[in-house]
Amino acid sequence: MQVYLPIAEMSVDALLLLGIGFGVGWLSGLFGVGGGFLLTPLLILIGIPSPVAVGSGANQTLGASVSGLIAQWRRGNVDVRMGMVLLAGGFVGSAAGVQLFAWLRRAGQVDLAVAIFYVVVLGTVGALMVRESLGAILRRGRARPKRLHEHLWIHGLPLKMRFRKSRLYISVIPPVLLGFSIGVLSAIMGVGGGFMLVPAMIYLLGMPTSVVIGTSLFQVVFVAANVTFLQAAQVGSVDIVLTMLLLAGGVAGAQFGAAMGGKLRGEETRALLGALVLAVAAALLWELLSVPDQPFVIGPAP
Amino acid sequence: MPAARERRAGRRLFLLLPLVLLFAAPAAAQTIAPPSLTAELSVSRIEVTTAFTGGEILVFGATERLIHQQGDEVVVLATGPNTSMVVRQKINVLGFWINGPSARFNRIPAYWALASTRPVAEMLAEDERAGERLGLGLLQLPQLGARAPRFRQALRELKQREGLWVDQAQVEVSGGRLFHVRLPLPSSVQTGLYRVQVLLVREGRVAARQDLALDVVRVGTAASIANVARDAPILYGVACVLMAAFAGWLGSVLFRRS
Numbered sequence: 001m002q003v004y005l006p007i008a009e010m011s012v013d014a015l016l017l018l019g020i021g022f023g024v025g026w027l028s029g030l031f032g033v034g035g036g037f038l039l040t041p042l043l044i045l046i047g048i049p050s051p052v053a054v055g056s057g058a059n060q061t062l063g064a065s066v067s068g069l070i071a072q073w074r075r076g077n078v079d080v081r082m083g084m085v086l087l088a089g090g091f092v093g094s095a096a097g098v099q100l101f102a103w104l105r106r107a108g109q110v111d112l113a114v115a116i117f118y119v120v121v122l123g124t125v126g127a128l129m130v131r132e133s134l135g136a137i138l139r140r141g142r143a144r145p146k147r148l149h150e151h152l153w154i155h156g157l158p159l160k161m162r163f164r165k166s167r168l169y170i171s172v173i174p175p176v177l178l179g180f181s182i183g184v185l186s187a188i189m190g191v192g193g194g195f196m197l198v199p200a201m202i203y204l205l206g207m208p209t210s211v212v213i214g215t216s217l218f219q220v221v222f223v224a225a226n227v228t229f230l231q232a233a234q235v236g237s238v239d240i241v242l243t244m245l246l247l248a249g250g251v252a253g254a255q256f257g258a259a260m261g262g263k264l265r266g267e268e269t270r271a272l273l274g275a276l277v278l279a280v281a282a283a284l285l286w287e288l289l290s291v292p293d294q295p296f297v298i299g300p301a302p
Numbered sequence: 303m304p305a306a307r308e309r310r311a312g313r314r315l316f317l318l319l320p321l322v323l324l325f326a327a328p329a330a331a332q333t334i335a336p337p338s339l340t341a342e343l344s345v346s347r348i349e350v351t352t353a354f355t356g357g358e359i360l361v362f363g364a365t366e367r368l369i370h371q372q373g374d375e376v377v378v379l380a381t382g383p384n385t386s387m388v389v390r391q392k393i394n395v396l397g398f399w400i401n402g403p404s405a406r407f408n409r410i411p412a413y414w415a416l417a418s419t420r421p422v423a424e425m426l427a428e429d430e431r432a433g434e435r436l437g438l439g440l441l442q443l444p445q446l447g448a449r450a451p452r453f454r455q456a457l458r459e460l461k462q463r464e465g466l467w468v469d470q471a472q473v474e475v476s477g478g479r480l481f482h483v484r485l486p487l488p489s490s491v492q493t494g495l496y497r498v499q500v501l502l503v504r505e506g507r508v509a510a511r512q513d514l515a516l517d518v519v520r521v522g523t524a525a526s527i528a529n530v531a532r533d534a535p536i537l538y539g540v541a542c543v544l545m546a547a548f549a550g551w552l553g554s555v556l557f558r559r560s
Binding site: 241290 | 350351352353354355356385386387388389390391392397398399400401404406407408452453456457459460461489490492520523524525527528531532535536538539540541542543545546547549550551552553554556557
């Protein structure tokens with residue numbers, strides 16, 4: 001069943017989009033991440049123009065994260081204060097990211113920039129995840145020193161603030177910077193950034209795991225909303241038909257994924273997710289390195 | 303007596319003459335200038351809906367003389383609204399394939415299709431073809447930026463691969479004088495006013511022509527979405543945010559595990 005996407009100006013098989021939405025939703029339910037990092041490359045792969053894939057990917061991430069945020073909010077797992085500080089950086093970062101995106105589009109380098117961002121970010125994060133989780137699996141059984149969190153040099157910066165729910169008293173500079181970088185990445189890659197935010201909150205800020213997922217979803221929802229709005233208003237590349245089809249599949253898929261995720265152990269889940277992230281990065285790197293079958297590309301003049 | 307009868311007959315004939323002329327005049331005019339070419343489109347409007355998967359322009363018509371046998375040939379040229387395209391060459395930098403030099407083509411047809419009963423090159427001389435732009439190679443492609451002709455060549459090839467430029471389709475002839483051709487429109491076709499020219503070629507010259515117009519319009523949901531996104535981007539952005547958030551909330555309600 002073909003459906004015409006009014007912004008992408010092309011027709012795509014609706015079942016294919018529902019299937020992609022379902023698959024990505026399933027994985028995101030399984031691993032507890034937004035899944036945007038898989039969605040945007042998949043959309044580009046089936047021929048959706050990069051700007052539309054990024055804009056609609058951010059819009060889909062927003063919808064997919066809302067239900068997670070509601071669930072976490074009910075359980076009281078959101079540190080609103082920390083979320084607000086992250087968000088302050090996130091808003092500035094995503095606004096800057098959309099400007100950068102618009103500039104790249106005019107320069108005709110969007111495809112390249114999106115691909116490079118994906119390779120670098122996913123490659124780094126995936127490698128770190130695999131290493132960390134494999135280490136945890138190997139260390140399993142051995143007792144570890146129990147400490148609330150590590151004290152790093154980062155915690156010694158000025159402008160300190162108390163975050164009661166996270167049981168932290170730290171400078172606001174690291175969370176603001178973290179929010180800013182995730183915002184930039186979110187705008188360029190069309191992802192929520194949960195897969196980068198969660199480890200950063202645990203290892204850099206030293207937040208307790210219980211509030212990390214809820215607080216990161218808080219940041220992801222609002223940053224994705226900001227990216228969607230700016231991409232739609234400035235670049236004009238959000239396709240609502242595409243978003244809704246992806247969401248319809250994604251919401252259903254997430255339920256199956258979440259049910260299955262409960263049966264896996266934390267380290268195995270993280271190792272699998274890391275492997276998946278690395279695989280996507282490797283596929284995109286291969287695209288960049290292999291000789292193109294078409295030496296020329298055409299596109300509408302900006 | 304015979305003379306008188308003759309005179310009377312002559313008078314009667316004289317009286318009848320205007321009547322005969324009155325009836326004969328239209329018939330005579332028809333035989334003097336019959337339409338040497340008549341052509342029509344099956345539809346004057348193609349609607350792009352959310353279920354649009356592409357369409358076709360069906361041009362049909364008839365000629366006065368027999369096609370091929372009596373030297374008549376038919377050429378159909380369809381052109382879409384003007385657009386601007388950028389052609390980029392991929393270059394290798396440090397092992398990575400990136401977009402390198404680019405050429406910009408302004409005011410080129412978004413759609414262009416040529417069809418004829420016989421290859422155009424066989425029926426018209428070079429200068430005639432150039433004047434009517436009958437041939438992808440004769441299309442005016444003003445180029446900005448990179449100067450090399452390979453960009454122009456790439457533009458022609460890629461547009462043809464997308465099915466947006468067609469050079470050349472076959473005009474089918476049936477019964478010697480009836481002709482028709484179906485020009486395919488892919489789903490990526492641009493909306494706007496399309497012009498279809500039907501030319502009758504006789505003895506190496508364009509003997510008659512007919513201009514037809516076709517409107518490709520977005521209608522229904524697809525039209526409203528595209529219009530809102532273009533005319534009120536702020537509103538559209540807010541709507542996208544709210545709709546996605548609502549869909550997410552709806553999902554959490556529907557699948558809420560008690």
